[in-house]
Amino acid sequence: MPDTPLHDLVVLADAALVDGRIAPAEVGVDDGVIAAVAPAGAGLRGRTTARVDGGRVLLPGIVDAHVHVNEPGRTEWEGFATATRAAAAGGVTTIIDMPLNSIPPTIDVDALAVKRAAAARAAHVDIGFWGGAVPSNAGARRALHDAGVFGFKAFLSPSGVDEFPPLDAAGLDAALDELAAFDGLLIVHAEDPDVLDAHANDGGPSARRFAESRPPEAELDAVRRVIDGIRRTGGRAHILHVSSAAVLPLIAEAKAEGLRLTAETCPHYLTLDVAHIPDGATAFKCCPPIRDEANQDLLWAGLVDGTLDCVVSDHSPATAELKLGFDGDFGRAWGGISGLQLALANVWTEARRRGVGLELVVDRMARATADLAGLAAKGRIQVGADADLVAFDPDAEFTVDAAALRHRNPVSAYDGRTLAGLADAVWLRGTPVEPDGEPIGRLLDRPAERSTA
Template structure:
């Protein structure tokens, strides 16, 4: 405990606050954007510029850290943008996002493109924003420059990305990237689907959801993940598997971890809450790659989380315009693949976790602390003295119905339309100041904050 003995900017009294992995009553004091003291509940005994007592039934939780967000600005800002994405984040209890190097134009594959991204984000960000770099055939051998410019790591695809300006790495390129990054302990984050498997299962598309799933079978993930594991073993590098869809890969990942290889993995709310059996034909709002699979697969992903094989949950917020998502007469082969879910991530996962008897404590571990630790974002994802005062007043038992037009996402298209979810955010504080939609977010870098 740190005694409360001076004036503070904010004091929050909570009957239930998530501290050191458990909920307990506490008074949180904030000074200069940082948690300065945590005390038992009761009057603080000092003045604060602002003093808040959470309503009955509300819990104080750390802000969610989402390390997998496609903001798409600049270049495809009609799909999403920093203003709309970060407003949506704050509304859903997310206080830090890390932006993917595509589908913006230019993609973040060199320091000049990173500067363009920062210039776009800086005047608009409602929450804190960091950036991933990209590893593509054309920038291998020069990744250190982008690393030194502050990206948190490097994303690559092992199969076509869907946009021409971000080509994928072949097996030799994957090995070269891992070897290069190992020289300075950089992190490679991998969209792991094998192109030869995808080619072998390619079909003519159409409105059938089962046929779409057949075109991207679990084998595509298995082969690609095995290639990543082999590459880590050969180079001594470290890698992370993005948006794990197929539970069939869990034994591979578990064995690699047991071997001591530096491999981590994530999954996403749509894989944990939706299933193929309930996706209608022609419902292209559900299209994503890799795809949402069957109910049994979904159950095994939850077991993978509980067993520690999967390390974290992030949104893979990948929006597009309604025309791109829905404008092809239900043809899964032609519609854009991506789920827009940033604002709903916490409520989605908590709703399903609660249904399974899994506590909010575990959810926050997977969605707040684990992503912050994974990306090395100091002071995020926890309520602790010295951490950023990124706090959320969350009512876990309050329900709401998803209405896409009411979300802050730029395009009102959602795979969760009509869902009845639990968990409502009443206030999100970024460094001790309640978010209002005004751009107060900072740009984060691997290392010091860039103002």
């Protein structure tokens, strides 16, 4: 067909996830952007052609909106080179970096510039940045918003690092007031400090005892406070890493009321349960904690019905000494799961077991996370979107070897687990990503006009 344009790249897929359906398709790419999406057999022509077959599915690149890279300042925990290599290996083509645990934390424009300079040298995937809302930057957050952060993270209880203190009740109200004035997004680690204090215990090797020290009531009370705040201000908020299904009715009611609230959960809450965590296995420690199977079932129901908008890794690594070096004491070990590379495979493995389709998994991990950040050109295969694409084999099984993962420190709560789903080819804006090749990622700013999830 001589009138058919010659694209830079054409991907011919026996199965592609387009508009929520998996079907054969052809995708044409020009200048890094999807220029055509057509049914199989349409005859798109490309200077380069790639074929996705053999049971693989062409997916949009995963957008992980909750990643702690920790560089600069704690690069021995994780850095941009290792984190973005891990992302690409797992089919993640965009990450949004949290404002802690780097030093300095991303709480002002100068700190953002330091973070961007570190990331620019080593980005194997695209990277955006959250800012922080801490007591010291009250009244000065607009400048950070204008500098391109996607929103502002706040803790309502101690964060674990002294340079990123929490907001008290008055500070939360003031932050919601301040952000509402410019329609900024507050993303909240929602655990109430008074409840945590009331349930504190002396730690030890039991994961269940650790979970008891951070009960569902802590999340319930904190989420209520956030909802009250956005009801009062008309602002926007997002609840981070929901671990307790007890908060789902509150979130559903707030949405039904028309409040601008979204919420996420994480692979570890959807795939792990406290009864199967051995004593002393502090690789499983995270805050909020992993809970029981009945709770997990309810989280899945909330994900399927849309009460939970999205799934993110909350990749929060540390050195092996900080994770494992306290004789199995959950009270003293660092809290965080290193799961960036395995996020898609983890969720897909459990979804398949439960009869949940790949379409929903990818929607919650790509489209919804992109929409949360206002990245309309990410997380979907459609004309005008960035050509961030993944050839994913949903049936390929592998056994996790923590030492072989791409993140910096060889610690994983999933070590030894058998998972399904491999990303065996990844394109970033139409260019193949080679984790050991030159970094080709870009730094992203918050779009001037943003869409909300």
